[in-house]
Amino acid sequence: MGIEAGGLVEQGRDPHHSKVNVVGGHNHHHHVGYMRSKVIKKRKYCSRNRKVKHSDSDSDSALQQVFVSCRDVFKGLGTVPLPHHVHKLCSILDKLRPEDVGLSSDMQFFKPKNEVKGTPRVTYTTIYQCNNFSLCCFFIPATGVIPLHNHPGMTVFSKLLLGKMHIKSYDLVDPINNSDASQLRLAKLKADSVFTAPCNSSVLYPTTGGNIHAFTAITPCAVLDVIGPPYSKQDGRDCSYYKDHPYAACSNAAGTEEEGDCYGWLEEIEVPENSEMDGIEYLGPQIIETI
Numbered sequence: 001m002g003i004e005a006g007g008l009v010e011q012g013r014d015p016h017h018s019k020v021n022v023v024g025g026h027n028h029h030h031h032v033g034y035m036r037s038k039v040i041k042k043r044k045y046c047s048r049n050r051k052v053k054h055s056d057s058d059s060d061s062a063l064q065q066v067f068v069s070c071r072d073v074f075k076g077l078g079t080v081p082l083p084h085h086v087h088k089l090c091s092i093l094d095k096l097r098p099e100d101v102g103l104s105s106d107m108q109f110f111k112p113k114n115e116v117k118g119t120p121r122v123t124y125t126t127i128y129q130c131n132n133f134s135l136c137c138f139f140i141p142a143t144g145v146i147p148l149h150n151h152p153g154m155t156v157f158s159k160l161l162l163g164k165m166h167i168k169s170y171d172l173v174d175p176i177n178n179s180d181a182s183q184l185r186l187a188k189l190k191a192d193s194v195f196t197a198p199c200n201s202s203v204l205y206p207t208t209g210g211n212i213h214a215f216t217a218i219t220p221c222a223v224l225d226v227i228g229p230p231y232s233k234q235d236g237r238d239c240s241y242y243k244d245h246p247y248a249a250c251s252n253a254a255g256t257e258e259e260g261d262c263y264g265w266l267e268e269i270e271v272p273e274n275s276e277m278d279g280i281e282y283l284g285p286q287i288i289e290t291i
């Protein structure tokens with residue numbers, strides 16, 4: 001534990017960019033405990049997961065319960081999760097502890113005095129991925145940002161496991177009419193507040209208009225994203241980035257101040273320069289693929 005990940009050399013898939021990042025050669029260090037300095041080989045997802053025939057939900061680990069519930073929630077392309085399945089997964093995620101994915105607040109990365117040199121870079125690890133969903137954990141150093149981005153056609157469950165972060169999320173008012181990407185688009189502010197772990201999970205739905213969110217770490221954070229279906233450029237589920245502008249600054253409409261607080265204008269932008277992420281191998285408790 002506590003081994004630095006400096007010197008990682010990896011061709012990592014950035015789950016938000018859907019592009020390959022070359023990791024390594026940066027003068028920064030990560031201190032997430034199960035990160036270790038080694039070459040991560042591209043491998044078939046789930047290859048390390050043992051396959052067994054039956055699942056006993058009473059004795060399943062919390063992570064295993066997340067996995068089993070995900071299989072109920074995410075039935076594949078074009079399906080919207082059923083409310084009772086969403087409720088079940090939320091209740092499991094609400095109880096999920098850092099230890100369930102091999103993390104602890106004692107790790108150097110999460111110490112408040114863990115100073116970040118230069119621009120804080122976000123690190124991620126994929127716990128599990130299949131065609132229907134993915135479980136991905138993001139490590140964001142203090143002041144680090146995952147900029148506003150969307151999840152087209154996807155349902156996203158976010159669970160802050162450690163740290164304190166500001167979460168902002170929007171839904172587009174008119175999600176269908178997106179023929180001109182250069183135009184500002186009106187969006188309704190859904191969340192704009194500080195979350196401190198341990199806290200409940202939050203959900204972004206594909207049917208409510210774009211499900212766009214941003215994370216800004218106040219202290220070093222770990223957040224688990226459960227996404228279904230995963231990003232796929234091939235299938236038209238690529239990630240777009242946005243910059244938000246205050247409603248009042250771009251609107252001639254005579255709205256009340258209260259209305260202005262609830263809306264913003266979103267401008268689609270190129271992938272922000274500092275948004276590249278480093279991928280590391282997941283070394284926490286494993287998921288067992290039951291049949």
Ligand SMILES: [Fe+2]
Nearest residue numbers: 149151156213
């Ligand atoms: Fe996201």
